[in-house]
Amino acid sequence: MELELSLGDSPAPAKGTSTPVLTPTCAGKEDHDELVLELGVGTAKRTEQDSQKTPTQPEEDAQDQEEDGEACFHSESPVELSLGCPLLPASAETGSANSEECRRGFEANTVLVDGDTVQGRSLSTSSLPMEVPVRQAADQEAAEDEENSGVGGGARKKLRLSKEQSAFLEGSFKEHSTLTPKQKSDLAKRLNLRPRQVEVWFQNRRARTKLKQTEVDCEYLKRCCETLAQENRRLHREVAELRALRTAPYPFYGHLPAAGFSTARVCPSCGDKVTPRNPAITASSPAVAPPSPVSTLFARPHFGAFTVHPVLRRQPSATS
């Protein structure tokens, strides 16, 4: 017996991977939930030069800031954008108190007026008595690198995004798992991060989502395998039963009701209607074969609400 296990279409099979192919569902959702960013701040033009820099290239970091167009995030020039906050009520976008809360959450990378730096760690800024938003932690890092560049300090510092930043990115990710250059730069400005950081976050987030989905698929395949093994055993037993009955003496048929002869069964293997020559089979088992557990298997589970519409997977660059 040969059983074929199909998990649906696989639009872009991963090369060299043994993991199940991921098939996004709910395609088209993004068509309606596309986060629209209407900003007039700066341009989306941005080179990826910073992707080539190393932690030991502070001067490029500084240059990076200029190229990003948001070189300095000083308190005297806060970025006021009307980007919708997916995790907050609509009023949060209208400059209300909620909007202030939303924005305050992204000022985690702050320095107290007395000069106590927080090194980009997550902290509750609302409890701080007085603070001013300053350069984002990566910028501090660049500054520190500048200081340490001559001392051979090559250890890279890891920024820890604040809860609010992560939450906002999560919300944005739920809207669209990929970014256009404009979305990237807008998000970066909104969250007080570098565009490169936003890009990296989305890359990592996609990888995590895929990993989770792979785990879900793995569990699903295990269950499929178990159920198919059970089905296989059941069919083997049925075959053995049939063989045993075929060798049974002919008068055996006499004990069976006549109705058994007219009842059609469905072959569980091929799906064809079968009129049993040996009605004993029909009598000893339901007229209609019980629903195979296999048939109920293929409602494939999906991890989370993350979906990628094939059309949206590669969004055209806004600058191209």
Added chain:
DNA sequence: TAGCGAATTAACGTTACATCA
């Protein structure tokens, strides 16, 4: 050339456990 996926590195946080006063 930009953008992405995959693999990898490394920083950081958490937890369990051992040790000691």
Added chain:
DNA sequence: TCTGATGTAACGTTAATTCGC
């Protein structure tokens, strides 16, 4: 013996890097 503080190894998470396509 119990308890709280301390140190640390192991492990998980995730930002960041690198490379190839």
